[in-house]
Amino acid sequence: MMLIFSPIGHSTAEELQDSEPLVSSKIIHTYSRAVQNALDRVSNIDSYDESQLLRTESWLVITGVPIEYHQRTIASPDSSKPSSSLWGAFIWSFNNPKLALPRLIESLEFGQIESFSPLVKQKFSPRLIPNDPYFWDQWHLQNLGQSSGTIGEDANITDVWDNYNGSGVTISIIDDGVDHAHSDLASNYVSSLSYDWCGSDTDPSPSVNDEHGTAVAGVAAAVGQNNIDVIGAAFGASFAAHRLISCGFSDSTGASTLSFQNSQIDIYSNSWGPDDDGVSLDPIGPLTIAAFENDVYNGRDGLGNIITWAAGNGLGSDDNSNYDGYANSRFTIAVTAVSHTGIQSPYAEPGANILVAAHSSGSGEGITTTDNTGSSGYNNSGNITHNFGGTSSATPLASGVIALMIEANRNLTWRDVQNILVLSSKKNDGNDSSWSENGAGHLVSHKYGFGTVDAGAAVSLAENWTSSGQEANASFGPFSSSTSIPNGGSGWTEFEITVPVDLQLESIDVTVDISHTARGDLDIVLESPSGHQSWLAEERNDNNNDYSNWTFGTVQHWGEASSGNWTLMVRDSVSDSNSGTFNSWEISFHGVGNVSDSDGDGWADYNDYDDDNDGWSDEVEESCDSDPLDNNSTPSDHDSDGVCDYVDDDDDGDGLTDINETVMHKTDPLDNDTDDDGLSDFQEVVTYSTNPLIPDSDGDGLGDYN
Structure with missing residues (x-):
């Protein structure tokens, strides 16, 4: 006879005879979904290393069999102790760990236990606390109210650093040069991916009083945990430096810079743009547009480069980021700025093109970052500045966060990054009237885009992101x-x-x-x-x-x-x-x-003049009775005159119309020399009056051509 036992705490079965088998009643369904999911995860034996399982002495077991009968189960643990935190859960220990797994499997198969999983010892690390001496001044990374700002108004990045620091990701800092010998930048600098476009050499060091790029580089990728100065948002990332905006440059030079080594660069970070004067309307040239397209469709082995762009600092001049052809490109991520209180910085431009905001200067508080060494920087002495800011600082902060996202998921495309930022950014300045809900239910603002960059949420989404779908x-x-x-x-x-x-x-x-x-x-x-x-x-x-x-x-x-x-x-x-x-x-x-997009070129068929990409326009194919959606179905054109045979009245291009050849002269309308005598059908009929069907019309032994 088989008896079913109730769980501990409920009515118990009558005392068992030694010969009676044990069967557990079901317990797991009474647990919360969170506990059920956790049990599913830890009980997946295939997820463990075999040698690890053979060394495991203690196991978590879920069973409704009373504890006094546990040694009578097939598994026969040497000891059993109830868990103090989960009813129906026991810790079973085995003196001989190698025997535990096969016995537990058999007990599970016979219904004596409902779940089992190894109690594997895990190693944990303490939370990363940067030892960089000026980290506590970097409120944009951790805002504890130290600058009289709003606690939590920061990039929410410090917990992410426990697992990611941007390692393996490269950010290109395109600016006025970078002091790459700076002690807090040097070890992250990659000289082979850097260039001075103003001096036409490989050293992008800044000129005197060109301190902007050094500050930008520090926000994104200053070395961390080195007991020196500050820490970058992606302090383990590599960075390239490009000296560009210290001189005037052409569309060609700009395009070359923005696509330089795009198979090795992941992110192009740009804290520059046209004048923020409210009256400039500056488009980008065709070469730069082509460079953007090359970046997103071919860069990073086809995943696409990420291009961040400062939205602009012209709010005081009623400027708008949409008047900047770089920042309003769909291939770039326009980044605006908020202060340490989470409100719009007094210079930060609005725009329908703005995707996100990031923390920067405002309300009397600046950003602490690297500065040119010596007296040539913002600070006339020392290697740091406490007064950097603008969307110039917000942009590399966003670039640093994106580097963490890419490290978390190397397969992210340029569109994946944009989608993740849309979904993960947090709503700041919640009572501001600029927020509205669009038709998809997203809260969005012309001031803030989809909100402030949230590293924790963005990286969490990135870790399990699969695809944004076919564009x-x-x-x-x-x-x-x-x-x-x-x-x-x-x-x-x-x-x-x-x-x-x-x-x-x-x-x-x-x-x-x-x-x-x-x-x-x-x-x-x-x-x-x-x-x-x-x-x-x-x-x-x-x-x-x-x-x-x-x-x-x-x-x-x-x-x-x-x-x-x-x-x-x-x-x-x-x-x-x-x-x-x-x-x-x-x-x-x-x-x-x-x-539908039959040729996969990204443009819908109804918008694509050549849906199957076979070189014949859809309009021509339809008139030529070939399939415009099948590149194996192309119009025939025997005389290669660009007019298909279906509508060409002289298919072989010999000067005689098809109808004259077939009806009057009986020649082949698809062969311009029917009798292969070296004279075209037209020459024989019109010029020489010979027979186009007979190579030797007069029978004299010499061909008509001779």
């Missing part, structure tokens, strides 16, 4: 308009488009061509089907002319659906003598979704 792009336009923009008033001039495809959006590019004698008078807004708005341009004191095919970027609609009615709105609310005309616009959506 898909859809473009509409350009749409010509030539619509006059009313001068003054609050009314909008609106342009609508119905988007038929369903993408889950990441970013959007809107290109406008507007003639206007004072472009600063204009507000330009994009509204999605959900009603969420991207303010692309706002009224400001800019009396320069025109938005001439200017591309605005927005990430405000991240996660929204592309399908539905979109509205571009423009108004000139300033009543003055300035006037303008809305000439044309186009819009491009970027994300993932249910759109």
